[in-house]
């Protein structure tokens with residue numbers, strides 16, 4: 243059994259201090275290589291984060307200020323994240339697909355002191371931000387332009403990392419709930435550092451590893467698991483501004499580690515260029531954020547000779563379980579998410595709060611240094627989601643087998659995971675129900691070859707009203723992030739209900755999955 247690395251134990255609990263301490267001695271080595279031919283050394287990252295941290299500090303923001311960011315993926319956007327940590331503020335990343343009503347909610351709820359957006363969106367984003375009391379709105383584009391960089395260019399490249407306690411907030415990630423609006427999961431420096439250190443050991447990171455970074459950087463997977471993983475290990479990243487399967491395959495010859503949601507693996511498998519030869523330089527393929535089909539797991543083994551390592555986590559907890567990397571810890575089992583990570587206590591309980599026997603199904607609950615502090619300004623909601631003895635109820639349903647492998651079999655939360663993004667039916671239904679002529683609606687997830695799962699909307703018209711499904715979809719597209727928009731919409735006479743009058747979503751799911759609308 244390997245022990246957790248203890249070489250990085252900065253006196254400062256700031257996550258950035260630990261990441262910085264792990265930079266290699268040779269600061270002139272390449273830290274990040276981009277798909278448009280740019281090279282950033284470790285010194286560049288150090289200087290750029292210092293300058294941006296100095297800029298943030300120069301604004302005289304109150305302690306705990308949130309820095310909300312909705313920008314395209316770029317190294318400078320990552321620098322902004324690291325600079326926010328470095329200066330001790332709280333990072334709030336926002337999916338680039340979010341539209342104005344969604345952004346208005348997040349900014350109104352989080353009350354960020356600083357908002358950073360693209361130049362293209364400055365008009366409407368700044369209007370929303372200033373209305374919510376934000377003091378500073380900067381722009382940042384993926385071609386290294388924008389007012390944020392202009393201002394940072396005038397700042398010193400020397401900066402002492404702000405001292406933070408492990409329990410201080412580092413980031414807020416918005417994640418929707420089963421009911422109501424999105425909740426901000428508050429993650430601390432300690433949550434993320436403990437997780438990064440555990441994964442460094444568990445996945446056997448090596449100093450000469452090179453990570454292909456192909457995920458967006460506004461969610462846990464791309465922002466924390468991937469970036470922290472490379473930085474805490476002083477490893478280079480090959481930075482792709484967007485996922486491009488052909489480019490990933492080409493870059494595999496220069497890399498050793500890849501992380502992706504299952505859709506990325508499905509799309510890579512569709513490329514004839516994915517062969518054993520193409521993957522020969524790689525050490526590890528990691529999948530997560532959504533269930534990896536056993537067919538994908540097996541086909542990957544056949545095509546590349548590599549066994550994908552599947553792990554499981556969530557915004558509120560970072561990573562919780564992982565299949566083993568080292569063979570002496572067991573095999574990587576397709577269809578399972580592996581063992582609870584060191585330090586994570588994971589149990590399965592029934593609805594009455596009793597532990598279920600080994601191998602039986604129940605709600606997954608977790609406890610550990612990686613588990614978040616609570617939902618932003620929602621103490622009641624936070625209390626509801628924790629048990630009396632301090633376990634967080636994940637909303638995932640699963641079982642643990644006799645060897646300790648965890649399998650996720652479903653979710654008690656009404657959630658669709660589409661291409662690794664979460665879509666909450668309640669939010670979409672709320673939107674559809676407001677459209678003229680709609681009496682009610684139900685949104686369910688059905689299997690999809692590319693995205694794993696996609697939403698389907700089933701809508702009932704008000705008496706006398708006529709609804710056009712195409713119009714309903716078009717209306718959603720104009721208001722909601724594109725990945726949330728159901729791929730199909732059906733107008734029907736009635737929804738199936740149980741004796742209590744509750745809509746039977748399992749019946750709808752079965753009907754529409756089988757392609758047999760009512």
Ligand code: MLC
Pocket residue numbers: 457458461462463464484485503505506530531532554555556557660661662663693696724725726
């Ligand atoms: C894009 N589209 C999607 C979609 N992504 N539809 C459903 N689900 C998705 N995920 C739709 C768009 O709406 C658009 O439709 C069309 O596809 C083309 O859009 P695009 O932006 O060009 O798509 P593409 O670049 O191909 O993006 C697909 C993708 C992307 C798989 C690369 O979705 C992606 O990067 N997913 C990763 C998400 C992720 O990082 N999740 C981690 C969460 S963290 P139209 O109709 O408008 O043309 C987490 C915790 C943990 O869960 O454990 O890790």
Ligand code: AMP
Pocket residue numbers: 417461462529530531532533534552553554555556557558579636637638650653659663664
């Ligand atoms: P998010 O709120 O975006 O962080 O999504 C977290 C959710 O993604 C979890 O609660 C799970 O439902 C799901 N998830 C993450 N990893 C896996 C996995 N490997 N298998 C199945 N579901 C997963």
